[in-house]
Amino acid sequence: MKPSKKNIKNKKQRSVKNMANDFMKEIVRKNPGEIEFHQAVEEVVSSLTTLLKENPIYKHKKFKILERMTEPERIIIFRVPWLDDKGDAQINRGIRIEMNSALGPYKGGLRFHPSVNLGILKFLAFEQVFKNSLTTLPLGGGKGGSDFDPKGKSDNEVMNFCQSFMTELQRHIGPNTDVPAGDIGVGAREVGYLFGQYKRLRNEFTGVLTGKGLGWGGSLIRTEATGYGCVYFAQKMLETRNELIEGKICAVSGSGNVAQHTAEKIIQLNGKVVTLSDSDGYIYDEDGIDEHKLAFVKKLKNIKRGRISEYADKFNCKYFPGKRPWEVKCDIAFPSATQNELNEGEAKDLIKNGCICVAEGANMPSTPEAIKVFQKAKILFAPGKAANAGGVAVSGLEMSQNSERLSWSREEVDKKLFAIMSSIHEQCAKYGKEGDYIDYVKGANIGGFIKVANAMLDQGLV
Ligand code: NDP
DSSP states (O other), X not given: OOOOHHHHHHHHHHHHHHHHHHHHHHHHHHSTTOHHHXXXXXXXXXHSHHHHHHOGGGGOTTTOHHHHHTSOSEEEEEEEEEEOTTSOEEEEEEEEEEEEOSSSSEEEEEEEOTTOOHXXXXXXXXXXXXXXXHTTSXXXXXXXXXXXXXXXXXXXXXXXXXXXXXXXXXXXXXXXXXXXXXXXXXXXXXXXXXHHHHHHHHOOOOOXXXXXXXXXTOOTTHHHHHHHHXXXXXHHHHHTTTOOSTTOEEEEOOOSHHHHHHHHHHHHTTOEEEXXXXXXXXXXXXXXXXXXXXXXXXXXXXXXXXXXXXXXXXXXXXXEETOOGGGSOOSEEEOOSOTTOBOHHHHHHHHHTTOOEEEOOSSSOBOHHHHHHHHHTTOEEEOHHHHTTHHHHHHHHHHHHHHHTOOOOHHHHHHHHHHHHHHHHHHHHHHHEETTEEOHHHHHHHHHHHHXXXXXXXXXXX
């Protein structure tokens, strides 16, 4: 008896599913204990099943696209010795992952945090490849960092560390090779010290880092770009349901670069920000955080390097130690602190309290179980690789300005940022549309994947 069309389709689907299962088993075997990396790969692979079924070239044994995408092109691990203020030697570990250069020089931030390890940086580098592809700019993907903790260190200690870190890293990076930027624990101060040491050792002034100071090669709007871009993306999602940021109650987590500028843009668009947090707890300001209060947060976090609890003391609002803000009533949530900071129970709380939209400012802040809750409830949900791509997009624009030796105006960069976020939204909608619902996770993964995969096919087995 001839097999029916339906049987053939089911068989094909089973074979792709089996392939995905075998593939994930191999990822876990090759990268033991790297749970965040497994999580990031699994999310992408499960989004790609239909695409792989319809385009067998992407899973052909001759090309092994997915196998290559999940194996970094290069990993550099090095010792970072430095002297603390007491004159004692301190030793940290530095890592740079050069993940994929199919679309351009490796590009991605440096994270300085005690939790940094190979698995976390691999997940970040892997996500970065898709994110950079979505920006439509010629950027490959990478990520790096150290288990160094800038918290509680003097400026002098941070400088000593950054100089030692760059003394090794400089051999491996360059404006056409690998262009790092900031991430958690790496802001304007650290980028300045890193750039100074690169320039001193190489005797050249080039765009080797982005997020530089405005007076020496930085781009206007780069500092604001991740947060602003995330709110632009949320605006685009809301538009699909005839909604606006205006009048919406917004819960933001974190109080660093991304959280500050997410809050700033929401305030500009007449939304109401009621929370901010750090790793010790969150503040709940029912009256809303306005420009004046946000200026206090910027000074507190960027200059005084204090704790968010001081906001509650200053403005007489509630502070919840050891807790995360997802229990408050809000219309939109912007997780903007770190990975896996929003779990299944918290996702259910958000839905129960009427949340209609979640835009990830951080990288992978929602657990896979939390994402399932959002998607089942059919609320608007944007993964970090789409929603927070504004930061790397303006880094790409900083590279262009450095190459031209020109600087563009604030309005020009902001306009380009908005256009890039709109185009990422379009790509997500194109590849993620399922009836009247947009699966932004699937859309971002497929949109990001196709461009990188095609470039890899063109460039041969490298
Ligand atoms: P910052 O270092 O400026 O701020 C990080 C914030 O998150 C701080 O408030 C910090 O609190 C909090 N945080 C960090 N780790 C934890 C933790 N384990 N638990 C709870 N809170 C934590 O970093 P950014 O704002 O630059 O980065 C935030 C997120 O956005 C990260 O996921 C990053 O990868 C992502 N991102 C950043 C981009 C950028 O341009 N900067 C671009 C794209 C994504 P505390 O001070 O107590 O540690």
